[in-house]
Amino acid sequence: MTPRRQVQSGGPGSWNVQAENVTLEAGLTVEDAADLARALVREEFAGLVDVAVETAGRRAEDLVTALLERVTQQAPEAIQAFRDPDVQYVLRAAQRAYARTGDKDLGEMLVGVLTDRVQHLDRDLRQIVLNESLEVVPRLMPDQLAALSVLFVVAYMGSGGVRDRQALHDRLDTMLVPFLDQVALSEASYRHLEYAGCAAVSHTVRSIESLVGQHFAGLFSKGFTAGRLDAAGEPPSRWQGVVVRHPDDPRLLQFDVVNEEDLLNRTTRAGAPPDVRKRLSTLLRMSTLNGEGMRAALVDCHPAMADLFRIWEGSPMQHTSLTSVGVAIGHANCRRTVGASPGDLATWVD
Numbered sequence: 583m584t585p586r587r588q589v590q591s592g593g594p595g596s597w598n599v600q601a602e603n604v605t606l607e608a609g610l611t612v613e614d615a616a617d618l619a620r621a622l623v624r625e626e627f628a629g630l631v632d633v634a635v636e637t638a639g640r641r642a643e644d645l646v647t648a649l650l651e652r653v654t655q656q657a658p659e660a661i662q663a664f665r666d667p668d669v670q671y672v673l674r675a676a677q678r679a680y681a682r683t684g685d686k687d688l689g690e691m692l693v694g695v696l697t698d699r700v701q702h703l704d705r706d707l708r709q710i711v712l713n714e715s716l717e718v719v720p721r722l723m724p725d726q727l728a729a730l731s732v733l734f735v736v737a738y739m740g741s742g743g744v745r746d747r748q749a750l751h752d753r754l755d756t757m758l759v760p761f762l763d764q765v766a767l768s769e770a771s772y773r774h775l776e777y778a779g780c781a782a783v784s785h786t787v788r789s790i791e792s793l794v795g796q797h798f799a800g801l802f803s804k805g806f807t808a809g810r811l812d813a814a815g816e817p818p819s820r821w822q823g824v825v826v827r828h829p830d831d832p833r834l835l836q837f838d839v840v841n842e843e844d845l846l847n848r849t850t851r852a853g854a855p856p857d858v859r860k861r862l863s864t865l866l867r868m869s870t871l872n873g874e875g876m877r878a879a880l881v882d883c884h885p886a887m888a889d890l891f892r893i894w895e896g897s898p899m900q901h902t903s904l905t906s907v908g909v910a911i912g913h914a915n916c917r918r919t920v921g922a923s924p925g926d927l928a929t930w931v932d
Contacts, residue, residue: 734912780908805834
């Protein structure tokens with residue numbers, strides 16, 4: 583069979599795709615972008631036969647339809663990104679991955695990451711991480727995605743939007759609990775995450791208590807006496823609004839802050855000299871719950887924390903840290919699963 587000759591043509595301000603005479607004007611419409619996406623995979627499936635061709639084509643079409651709907655809802659101007667060569671490359675790879683399996687969860691993940699990608703055309707770390715994420719996601723199992731999300735929430739998400747224990751409870755309920763019955767536990771799963779470039783598994787143990795103490799020290803205070811505050815450099819009256827009575831023991835004081843960064847920002851605005859800020863930060867760390875005290879307080883904050891301790895300490899999770907790609911995938915999986923964004927990805931990858 584002689585291949586049909588394909589002809590490119592277009593006037594000034596137009597550009598052409600070498601596939602079935604598709605010509606797209608400089609200002610793309612949604613229909614243009616859809617035609618382009620179809621053209622990108624036409625040759626990809628040429629080697630398939632019989633029902634496989636139809637199945638793969640339908641899956642690729644479904645992915646593109648979902649992507650274009652999402653982009654037109656969130657950032658209509660990003661449709662123009664479909665003429666970018668790198669966007670076309672990652673779109674083709676995503677279509678190929680989804681066409682192979684038709685897994686709906688994978689499709690949703692790919693659509694979410696692609697939507698971020700078409701809105702970010704600058705050649706920087708975030709673009710590279712999003713591109714890598716699109717390559718890696720199809721190689722992961724659901725329990726591994728859940729593990730990345732748990733690690734992201736516990737170790738990387740930080741304190742944004744949380745000012746008290748009730749807000750922390752609500753975050754755990756929304757962003758953590760949905761993943762706890764899905765998390766990968768085997769060593770092989772974590773080694774695969776490492777192989778895929780999502781994580782690093784070491785001999786170092788990172789405890790939940792220390793991570794919570796890092797992000798939420800001010801919410802889990804043992805309290806301290808006025809004398810200890812005097813020893814830090816200035817009297818308690820100097821810190822009205824920053825220092826309050828401890829809710830469980832009115833004889834003690836505590837900082838009304840979320841964490842050390844919050845304390846440093848507030849004392850800096852109050853005009854505290856560097857040496858005083860340093861001593862106050864030390865006092866915050868020394869007065870934060872640790873060990874069994876922190877564990878009990880966390881379980882009291884949300885009962886599901888007992889399950890997290892069991893999972894964390896019974897698997898390689900306690901030895902695992904995320905790469906930038908692992909952070910991006912964990913972030914995307916949170917958004918897909920709970921239907922709410924844990925924050926702008928640029929907070930962690932930029």
